[in-house]
Amino acid sequence: MNVRAILAEFLGTLLLVLFAVGSAVLSGEFIQTVGIALAFGLVLVALCYAIGPISGCHVNPAVTLGALLAKRIDPVNAVGYWIAQFAGGIAGAAILYGIAKSVPGLETHGKFGTNGYGSRSAVHISQGGAFAAEVVLTFLLVFVVLAVTHRMATAPLAGLGIGLSLTVIHLVGIPLTGTSVNPARSLGPALFAGDGALSQLWLFIVAPLVGGVLAAVVHLVLYPQPAVEIVVAEELAPAVD
Known part of the structure; x- marks a missing residue:
């Protein structure tokens, strides 16, 4: 198990949620x-170049699942990544909660940057619509990550491509569900937001994972893979591939 990579995933997910x-x-x-969408995209660009050479900068269980299915990471490290990502998401949300509570009049109960559908959606999207949206949006993110970090791709620009895709995803998704596409990003804030967010949390864990699986399948079809190869976690990093 790559301890340095797992620690990087913890720190990266913490910073993603916090900022x-x-x-x-x-x-x-x-x-x-627009500002929120840019914040998500720019933070991810920075993290790609900061911790990408160490862990590949998944900072997202759906990305790790896609990488596992695409044979970019072995199962043991994938489990370590998942634990680190969820722990990092909770830690980042805890720090953010502490900061938010110090701001007079800032309401933290209910929303707190969480995801939702129905009455918790800006456009009141249905449960089925929210599930479909999260699957499609996550598909784009994971597919882009796998594609731009493939050996055939232009590696130095991979982080920029990944960050831009997350920006576009949020421009579309924020009015719909608040945009999850990342179970760890959804879990942390939901724990501090209360019952409304927690009751809908399952969708923002399951749907992104489904999107990650679909992205991995399409990637395997479009991009030729070695007959037998398990690529270590670091090889998903933009600075390496």
């Missing part, structure tokens, strides 16, 4: 949807 979700919680009324 990206933090943009919605602390600055949402000032920067609006």
Whole structure:
């Protein structure tokens, strides 16, 4: 098990939740949807280049699942990544919660950067619509990650491509569900937001994982793979491939 990579995934997911979700919680009324989308994308670009050479910068259980199915990471490290990502998401949300509670008048109960459907969606999207949206949006993210970090791709620009895709995903998804596409990003804030967020949390764990599986399948069809090869975690990093 690659301990350095697992620690990097913990730190990366913590920072993603703290700064990206933090943009919605602390600055949402000032920067609006476009600003929040850019925050998510730019944080991910920075993380890709900062921890990509160490862990591949998955910072997302759906990405790790896609990488596992595409034989980019072995099962033992994948489990370590998942544990680190969920722990990092909770830790990042805890720090954000502490900061938010120090702001007079800032409401943390209910939303707190969480995802939702029905009355918890800006456009009141249905449960089925939310599930479909999260599957499709996550498919795009995971497919882009796998594609731009493939040996055939131009590696130095991989982090930029991944961050831009997450920005576009949030521009579309924020009005629909608040945009999860990342179970770890959804779990942390939901734990601090209360019952409404927790009751809908299952969708934002299951749907992104389904999207990750579909992305891996399509990637395997479009991109030729070695007959037998398990690529170590670091080889998903933009600076390596």
